[in-house]
Amino acid sequence: MKILMLTWEYPPNIVGGIARVVQGLSTNLVKKGHEVHVITYQEGNLKAEEIDEGVYIHRVKNYMINPTNFTEWIMQLNFSMAERAISLINKTGKFDLVHAHDWLVQYAAKTIKHGFDIPITATIHALESGRQRGIHTELQRYINDVEWLLSYESQEIICNSYFMKQEIQSLFGVPYEKVSVIANGINVDKFDGVERDWAFRRHYAADNEKILFFAGRLVPEKGIQVLFEAFNKIKQNYNDVKIVIAGNGGYMDELRQKAYDLGIAPHVYFTGRLNDEQIIKMYKAVDVAVFPSTYEPFGIVALEGMLSGNPTVVSDVGGLNEIIRHGIDGMKSYAGNANSLADSILEVLFNKKLVKQITACAVKKVKEEYSWDLITNKTIKIYEKTIGDRKVVEASTEELIKEEIKETVKRRAKKSKMAIPERKNEVDFGELNAYA
Numbered sequence: 118m119k120i121l122m123l124t125w126e127y128p129p130n131i132v133g134g135i136a137r138v139v140q141g142l143s144t145n146l147v148k149k150g151h152e153v154h155v156i157t158y159q160e161g162n163l164k165a166e167e168i169d170e171g172v173y174i175h176r177v178k179n180y181m182i183n184p185t186n187f188t189e190w191i192m193q194l195n196f197s198m199a200e201r202a203i204s205l206i207n208k209t210g211k212f213d214l215v216h217a218h219d220w221l222v223q224y225a226a227k228t229i230k231h232g233f234d235i236p237i238t239a240t241i242h243a244l245e246s247g248r249q250r251g252i253h254t255e256l257q258r259y260i261n262d263v264e265w266l267l268s269y270e271s272q273e274i275i276c277n278s279y280f281m282k283q284e285i286q287s288l289f290g291v292p293y294e295k296v297s298v299i300a301n302g303i304n305v306d307k308f309d310g311v312e313r314d315w316a317f318r319r320h321y322a323a324d325n326e327k328i329l330f331f332a333g334r335l336v337p338e339k340g341i342q343v344l345f346e347a348f349n350k351i352k353q354n355y356n357d358v359k360i361v362i363a364g365n366g367g368y369m370d371e372l373r374q375k376a377y378d379l380g381i382a383p384h385v386y387f388t389g390r391l392n393d394e395q396i397i398k399m400y401k402a403v404d405v406a407v408f409p410s411t412y413e414p415f416g417i418v419a420l421e422g423m424l425s426g427n428p429t430v431v432s433d434v435g436g437l438n439e440i441i442r443h444g445i446d447g448m449k450s451y452a453g454n455a456n457s458l459a460d461s462i463l464e465v466l467f468n469k470k471l472v473k474q475i476t477a478c479a480v481k482k483v484k485e486e487y488s489w490d491l492i493t494n495k496t497i498k499i500y501e502k503t504i505g506d507r508k509v510v511e512a513s514t515e516e517l518i519k520e521e522i523k524e525t526v527k528r529r530a531k532k533s534k535m536a537i538p539e540r541k542n543e544v545d546f547g548e549l550n551a552y553a
Contacts, residue, residue: 118500120146121205121212121229122155123198123222125191127174130160131390133334134417135218135242138301140169145302145493147171154205154212156198156225177201188259191221198225206233214238214272214503220245220260223267230270238503239271243414244284247435248338250412265289272503275496277301277415278436297499300436302492303420305484311401318402321386327358327466330403330427332396332418335366340409340432342372346455347409347462348381355466363388363399400425405465411453413437420487423447423479428465428472430458444471446478 122143126136143153147170159165159176167174177197184190202225206212217226217239230237245252245260252258268274268289274296276282282296315324322328329351333339341362351358362372362385369387376382391399400406406422406429415436422429423446431437432452441447448465450457465472 118213118497118504119152119210120154120500121202121215121235122153122218123202123215123226124155124157124218125194125221127155127157127176130158130163133242134301134415137417138240138242139218140172141302141304141489142493142496143172144170145489146497149493149497151497156201156205158194175201175205186256188256192224195222195224195228198222199228202229203232211235214500216240216500217267217271218242220263220267223263223270226267227270236272236503237270238273238275238499239267240275240277241268241281241285242277243412244281244288246288247284247412247414261288271295273297273499275299275499278439280435280439281414297495299492299495299499300440300487301415301417301420302489303417303424303483303487305424305488307421308397308401308425311397313401314398317398321361321388321399321402322359323357325357327355327405328403329358329360329405329407329462330363330399330422331360331407331409332363332391332399332421333408335362335364335368335372337368338410338412339368340411340453341368342375343409343411343432343453343455343458344407345372345375345379345381345385347459348384349379350456350459351462351466352381352384354463358384358466360385361388361399361403362386363391363396365390396421400427403427405430405462407458407462408432408437409450409452409458410434410437416440419447420483423476424483426476426480428476429479430461430465432458444475446475446482448475 122139124135124139126132128136128140130136139155143155146153154173154175156175156177159178163176165176179190179193179197184193211233212235215226215229215235215237217223217237219242226237229235244264245257249257252261268285268291274285274291276285276296276298277300279298282298285291285296286293331341331344335341344360348360376385400421406427408416408419408431410432411434413435419429419431419437419440429447431441431447431449433449434452441449443449448461450461
């Protein structure tokens with residue numbers, strides 16, 4: 118198959134989880150013999166054209182017009198994406214399908230679909246109503262409407278959890294069979310051969326301190342504020358403990374102020390964004406991975422925590438709730454409940470036997486259920502269904518036209534037969550023509 122991926126982020130330009138998902142899927146599709154082109158945003162001085170592990174990367178700049186808001190910026194990006202796609206199709210021929218990732222690329226995907234009759238498979242990674250706990254502003258309503266339009270225009274929809282499937286169906290009225298659940302994948306060899314680097318660890322904590330680690334975007338729905346609220350109870354029961362937060366985001370200043378107001382600022386370390394090598398080292402340096410989200414469609418970071426061999430504590434929300442089995446391969450807490458989160462963290466800090474059991478189960482589970490090879494095979498089946506559905510529609514339409522022609526001929530023949538006078542030797546052609 119010849120596949121066109123549309124995504125607003127792609128490594129090394131990483132904003133959230135979409136970038137890694139698209140990269141993991143694209144590179145594994147190439148390994149299985151498919152041709153993959155990715156059109157994405159050209160951040161900074163990144164190359165406009167590049168081949169990454171066999172994937173053709175096409176990065177586009179926005180127009181040289183300063184947008185007044187984010188939605189205008191996204192619209193300009195879609196124009197640039199559509200232009201690049203048209204150029205590619207004219208140069209290299211049609212794609213079998215477009216794989217659109219989230220509402221941010223909807224307009225480009227729709228343009229390509231209708232301009233070249235190419236079906237869309239869409240992955241909806243998250244929903245605005247979930248992120249914002251409802252639709253409260255005109256901007257949120259606009260994004261929600263674009264999400265609906267993407268679901269309407271797509272032949273098939275992929276989401277990463279049953280929680281998300283239910284959200285998509287209830288919000289947009291999408292048929293059950295149109296939405297397939299395929300979890301995000303992870304490179305299961307990511308931590309192979311990596312040991313704890315004590316010199317690296319000492320940049321963030323003393324040897325006697327236990328590190329509670331969070332990685333991700335710094336936004337309210339990630340629940341970092343809940344971890345801060347839980348910290349005093351944790352520290353009262355386990356003195357040598359520290360929080361390390363990796364990532365950037367618009368919530369940074371509020372989190373710093375929150376730590377100061379709670380009196381825990383000396384025990385909190387903000388690393389900023391870490392590169393791939395640093396994040397791998399960090400997972401091996403910490404003692405507990407904590408992801409207390411209040412909204413989380415999936416949670417790749419939970420897979421990373423589990424695969425790294427750390428006890429992983431999550432909230433019982435969205436995809437996180439589906440990944441972790443409490444007390445078996447990780448620990449859960451009630452979403453937004455600081456007391457519950459503190460209890461789960463304290464359990465793994467004190468109970469070494471439990472930690473040994475759940476970490477072994479977690480590594481095994483991730484390797485068996487979340488490898489990119491498995492995820493890619495499932496996605497290919499959806500692609501085949503997307504293309505097959507389009508062919509069925511086209512074949513059905515053609516068949517309906519043929520049947521209609523046959524029925525018309527039959528009706529006319531029947532009508533003509535009824536009108537033929539029963540004469541043995543002569544026929545009144547004038548009378549017959551009146552019914553033809």
